[in-house]
Structures are given as structure tokens and as C-alpha cells.
Amino acid sequence: MRGPGLRKGGLEASPFRDHMPLTFRKRSILPGFGLALGYTIFYLCLVVLIPLAATFLKTASLSWDQFWHIATSSRALASYRLSFGASLVGAFINLFFGLLVAWVLVRYKFPGKRLFDSMVDLPFALPTAVAGIALTTIYAPNGWLGKPLASLGIKSAYSPLGVTIALTFIGLPFVVRSVQPVLEDMDKELEEASASLGATRWQTFSRVVLPTIFPAAMAGFAMAFARAVGEYGSVVFISGNMPMKTEITPLLIITKLDQYDYAGATAIAVVMLVFSLVLLLPINLLQKWSGARKQRLAQALTPEEAVA
Amino acid sequence: MAGTVTLAARGAFSARSTATHATTESASVRWILTGIALLFLGVFIFMPLVVVFAEALRKGLAAYWDGLAQPDARSAIELTLIAAGIAVPLNVVFGIAAAWAIGKFEFWGKSLLITLIDLPFSVSPVVSGLIYVLLFGLQGVLGPWLAEHDLQIIFAVPGIVLATIFVTFPFVARELIPLIQAQGQEEEEAALSLGASGWQTFWRVSLPNIKWGLIYGVILCNARAMGEFGAVSVVSGHIRGRTNTMPLHVEILYNEYQFAAAFAVASLLALLALATLVVKRMVEWRAQHQSASSLGELA
Numbered sequence: 001m002r003g004p005g006l007r008k009g010g011l012e013a014s015p016f017r018d019h020m021p022l023t024f025r026k027r028s029i030l031p032g033f034g035l036a037l038g039y040t041i042f043y044l045c046l047v048v049l050i051p052l053a054a055t056f057l058k059t060a061s062l063s064w065d066q067f068w069h070i071a072t073s074s075r076a077l078a079s080y081r082l083s084f085g086a087s088l089v090g091a092f093i094n095l096f097f098g099l100l101v102a103w104v105l106v107r108y109k110f111p112g113k114r115l116f117d118s119m120v121d122l123p124f125a126l127p128t129a130v131a132g133i134a135l136t137t138i139y140a141p142n143g144w145l146g147k148p149l150a151s152l153g154i155k156s157a158y159s160p161l162g163v164t165i166a167l168t169f170i171g172l173p174f175v176v177r178s179v180q181p182v183l184e185d186m187d188k189e190l191e192e193a194s195a196s197l198g199a200t201r202w203q204t205f206s207r208v209v210l211p212t213i214f215p216a217a218m219a220g221f222a223m224a225f226a227r228a229v230g231e232y233g234s235v236v237f238i239s240g241n242m243p244m245k246t247e248i249t250p251l252l253i254i255t256k257l258d259q260y261d262y263a264g265a266t267a268i269a270v271v272m273l274v275f276s277l278v279l280l281l282p283i284n285l286l287q288k289w290s291g292a293r294k295q296r297l298a299q300a301l302t303p304e305e306a307v308a
Numbered sequence: 309m310a311g312t313v314t315l316a317a318r319g320a321f322s323a324r325s326t327a328t329h330a331t332t333e334s335a336s337v338r339w340i341l342t343g344i345a346l347l348f349l350g351v352f353i354f355m356p357l358v359v360v361f362a363e364a365l366r367k368g369l370a371a372y373w374d375g376l377a378q379p380d381a382r383s384a385i386e387l388t389l390i391a392a393g394i395a396v397p398l399n400v401v402f403g404i405a406a407a408w409a410i411g412k413f414e415f416w417g418k419s420l421l422i423t424l425i426d427l428p429f430s431v432s433p434v435v436s437g438l439i440y441v442l443l444f445g446l447q448g449v450l451g452p453w454l455a456e457h458d459l460q461i462i463f464a465v466p467g468i469v470l471a472t473i474f475v476t477f478p479f480v481a482r483e484l485i486p487l488i489q490a491q492g493q494e495e496e497e498a499a500l501s502l503g504a505s506g507w508q509t510f511w512r513v514s515l516p517n518i519k520w521g522l523i524y525g526v527i528l529c530n531a532r533a534m535g536e537f538g539a540v541s542v543v544s545g546h547i548r549g550r551t552n553t554m555p556l557h558v559e560i561l562y563n564e565y566q567f568a569a570a571f572a573v574a575s576l577l578a579l580l581a582l583a584t585l586v587v588k589r590m591v592e593w594r595a596q597h598q599s600a601s602s603l604g605e606l607a
Binding site for chain 2: 254
């Protein structure tokens with residue numbers, strides 16, 4: 001999952017763009033290419049690729065029937081439903097509130113704005129276990145919010161709702177941080193043009209602003225979803241961990257490992273691995289789309305710069 | 309995944325013109341939207357943070373210090389420092405090498421390499437731990453050989469270090485790559501043409517240029533290294549006083565209903581998170597300041 005800024009000044013900034021090399025590497029007078037790339041690939045293989053390959057190797061010792069039997073057992077299916085369902089709901093909550101928070105932080109002035117802006121990143125910085133016990137304490141039946149919710153007859157902790165709350169927390173920064181720079185870069189002229197042509201504020205927002213930030217918002221949504229599906233630490237305390245009811249997929253893997261069922265744990269891990277690899281593609285595409293859109297807008301809006 | 313917002317993206321925007329009537333909402337709409345947004349942040353961000361400190365101090369300062377002074381807590385803090393102390397420098401060296409190769413050169417397969425570097429971010433923490441169990445555990449690919457030579461990696465400190473390296477692998481690289489790309493290579497070319505050696509150019513020209521991005525990458529990497537739970541939980545074996553890191557110690561205390569002690573250790577990790585956010589803000593301010601002053605020089 002790549003940050004929205006990663007492509008800034010990438011290939012586009014290269015003077016060699018017009019004639020891409022036919023050889024493996026473009027000529028450069030800077031030294032150190034062999035050493036740097038060699039070490040990068042060596043370390044990447046050692047830490048990431050070889051261990052990942054070992055997982056698939058281990059699965060290969062299972063027959064397809066065995067693999068299918070484990071991966072689609074009713075307990076596994078129930079865990080997928082909870083993990084994917086709660087992650088999806090959490091990502092939608094974050095899509096809506098993330099857009100709102102990004103909008104408020106970019107467009108409005110209010111006291112403490114910088115503090116709120118900085119704190120948006122807290123779910124990235126706070127260890128998941130700490131988030132887990134804090135959320136559980138808040139939403140437990142005698143907790144700050146758990147008690148009023150319980151009096152309304154809503155069970156928050158130790159239920160799928162609790163899982164959703166935790167997954168909303170850990171995905172919170174993605175949409176905000178993905179949309180914020182796009183909103184900041186957006187020129188006011190577009191909205192002024194729309195308003196001067198007689199559009200209402202809502203029309204301007206839905207027809208001018210929303211299409212501009214849509215790719216970035218979707219990229220944030222997809223990243224929040226992908227992160228939530230694999231999340232373990234913040235959920236395991238609040239979920240209650242009842243098999244078939246509140247057991248998320250990562251916890252099922254741990255349970256199987258604790259029972260020395262390595263084949264079972266691996267089969268379910270492979271399902272999750274394949275899913276996260278598959279999700280990488282749309283995330284990358286969305287980020288490219290968002291970056292390209294931003295660039296096109298910038299070019300379209302500043303003709304004098306384009307000429308210069 | 310704290311690295312989603314890069315310095316380049318946050319530092320680049322320029323001052324915006326102030327809002328006019330036609331392009332903003334009425335005051336009441338502004339108040340309502342701001343209120344909802346802040347309420348959302350209050351419930352989801354501030355409340356969890358406050359509850360950590362409230363619970364940690366609920367039984368008084370003495371209980372708080374007791375929680376931190378237990379020998380098991382001490383050894384958990386030590387192990388966390390060891391794991392981060394090994395993982396962060398290794399990933400810094402890798403990050404600089406990767407950023408140099410990717411940022412300064414054009415070569416075939418570059419975008420595939422970037423995707424592979426980001427891979428650990430998209431793998432569930434639990435799966436990140438599991439892959440090392442499958443490689444080094446007794447049932448694993450290398451397990452029998454390791455057992456023969458009396459080497460233990462899983463359920464021991466090396467496994468914890470390895471899992472920590474894996475989950476923090478991309479942080480420094482992905483912070484530095486866009487920065488080095490944006491910098492271009494004119495300055496290095498100038499240094500080289502004036503007779504500097506490759507290493508001199510790197511130490512005196514390239515490294516000072518990426519200093520703030522590097523600091524940012526290191527603190528993000530460190531925060532995750534010290535706070536990782538899922539991956540470490542799978543490989544640790546939870547041996548008290550020996551293979552428990554701080555987050556794992558928090559879990560054990562919490563499950564034993566020692567809430568004051570659990571939240572005392574958790575409050576240290578929360579302070580680390582807050583310090584991370586403060587440094588992040590400072591680095592962003594520096595980057596913005598620098599880009600503003602360099603723009604001034606151009607004009």
C-alpha cells in the first residue's frame with residue numbers, strides 16, 4: 001500500500017523519459033548502483049521473499065482436497081464473514097467520516113485544528129495491543145460508552161459491533177490522509193467558476209469537488225479495508241473470540257497454531273495472503289488514477305505555467 | 309501503516325487563497341460539519357488515549373510505579389529495546405540502499421521492486437509471524453537442521469527480532485524513495501565533477517539532503533518495531549521474563565485482570581506514540597519551512 005505522494009517527481013521528473021532504455025539500466029554518472037541494488041535485492045529476498053515462499057511450499061505439502069476442506073470449513077467461513085464484513089463496514093464508516101474530517105481540516109478554521117490534524121495519525125502510531133485494551137475498557141458493559149449503549153440494549157464489546165469499532169479505529173487515518181493533499185492542492189478557481197455559473201453549493205460539491213477527490217477517497221477506502229482484514233491486536237481483546245460468532249480470521253490462524261495444527265494455520269494464511277496480494281492491484285491502480293488526475297488538473301488550471 | 313503520508317506530499321502545498329462567499333458554506337453548516345468531525349475524532353481518537361492514562365493512574369501513582377517496576381515488566385522493556393535496536397538500524401541501511409538504487413537510477417523492473425518492498429504492509433501481522441514459524445519452527449523447512457545444531461529461533465529472541473524486521477521492513481525505504489526522486493541528481497553530479505569520491509558525495513551531499521525524511525522514517529519504523537503485537541505474538545511463545553515484549557506483557561497482565569499494571573505498561577507505549585506524532589509534526593514543519601525558503605531563493 002503506497003502513499004499518495006510516492007510518485008511525486010518520479011519518472012516524470014527524469015530527463016530521459018522520452019527514450020526509455022532498451023538496456024537493463026539507463027546510463028548515469030552516479031556511482032553505487034550495483035552495490036545499492038544488489039544489497040536491496042539480497043535483503044528483500046532474505047527477509048521477505050524466501051520466508052513467504054516457504055509458506056507456499058508448506059501448503060504444497062497439502063493436497064488440493066485437504067486445502068479446500070480446511071479453507072472452506074464452516075468455522076473458517078464464519079471467520080471470513082466476520083473479518084471481511086466488519087472490515088467493509090469499518091471502511092465505509094471511515095470513507096464517510098474520513099471525507100468529512102479531511103474537508104473540515106482543510107477548509108475550515110477552528111481552535112485546536114493543528115492538534116486534531118496531528119492526532120488523526122494516532123491509530124498508526126499507537127501499538128495495536130494498547131488500542132485493543134483501551135477500546136475494550138471504553139465499550140465493556142461498565143465502560144464509558146459501553147454502559148450507555150448497554151442501557152439502550154446494544155451490546156458493543158464482545159460482539160461483532162465491537163470488532164467493527166476496533167477495525168474502524170485502525171483504518172481511520174487512511175481516507176483522511178489520502179484525500180487531504182488532493183483537497184489542499186485543489187484550486188479555488190474551479191469552484192468559483194461553478195458558483196459563477198449558478199450552481200448551488202451542493203451542486204458544486206457533488207459535481208466538481210467530489211469527482212476530484214473520488215480516486216483518492218477510494219484508494220484510502222481500499223487501504224483501510226485491506227488493513228482491517230489482517231488486523232489482530234486491536235480486535236482480539238474486544239471481540240470476545242467465540243468460535244463461529246466473534247472469531248476473526250487472524251485469530252483462527254493463531255488458534256490453529258496453538259493446537260499445533262500447522263497445516264490448518266497455513267491453509268488459512270494462504271487464503272489471506274492471496275487476498276491481500278489480489279487487493280494490492282486495485283489499490284495501486286487507484287493511486288495511479290488519483291495521481292494522474294491531480295496532475296491533469298494542475299496542468300489544465302495553470303496554462304501560464306504550462307507555457308513557461 | 310504510518311507511512312501513507314509522505315513528506316513530499318505534505319510539504320509541497322502552497323498557501324491557499326482565503327475562502328469567498330461563493331465557495332464556502334454558510335456559518336451554520338460549517339459549525340455542524342466541524343462539530344460532527346470533531347465528535348468523531350473525540351470518540352475514536354481522544355477517548356482511547358485518555359482511557360489509557362486514566363486507567364493507569366486510577367489506583368494512584370504507587371500502583372503505577374509498581375506495575376512498571378515488576379521484574380517481568382523490566383525484562384519486557386529490555387527485550388523491546390533490543391528488538392527495535394536491531395531491527396531499526398538494519399532497515400535504515402536497507403532503506404537508504406533501496407532509495408539510492410530506485411531514486412537515482414532508471415532500470416528495468418523498478419515498479420515491481422517498489423511493489424515487493426511494500427509487500428510486508430499488506431500481509432496480516434499474524435501471517436508475518438507464521439511465515440517464520442513455517443521456516444524456522446520445529447515443523448518448518450529448516451526446523452530439523454536447526455534442532456540438530458541446537459539453534460533456537462522460534463519461541464526465542466531471534467524469532468522476535470526477525471518478525472520485527474519483517475513488519476517494519478518498508479518504513480524507511482518508502483519515506484526516502486519519493487524524497488530522493490524529487491531531489492534529482494544535479495547536486496551529486498556537481499560534487500562528482502568537482503572531484504568528490506562516490507562516498508564523499510553520498511555523505512556530504514545526498515545524506516544531508518534527505519536528513520529530515522530519514523529521521524521521519526526512523527521514528528515511524530521505531531514506533532512500529534516497539535509496538536508490534538500480532539507478528540511477535542506468533543513467534544514469541546510467551547515465556548514470561550524471557551520472550552515477552554512490552555505489548556505481549558500488556559496482554560498477559562490484562563488477561564490476568566491486573567488492569568492497573570497492564571495500563572501502566574500500555575501508557576509507556578502510548579507516550580511513545582505521542583512522541584512519534586510530535587516528531588512527525590516537527591519534521592513536517594521543517595520540510596515545509598525548507599521548501600518555502602528554497603522557493604523564496606528562486607524568486
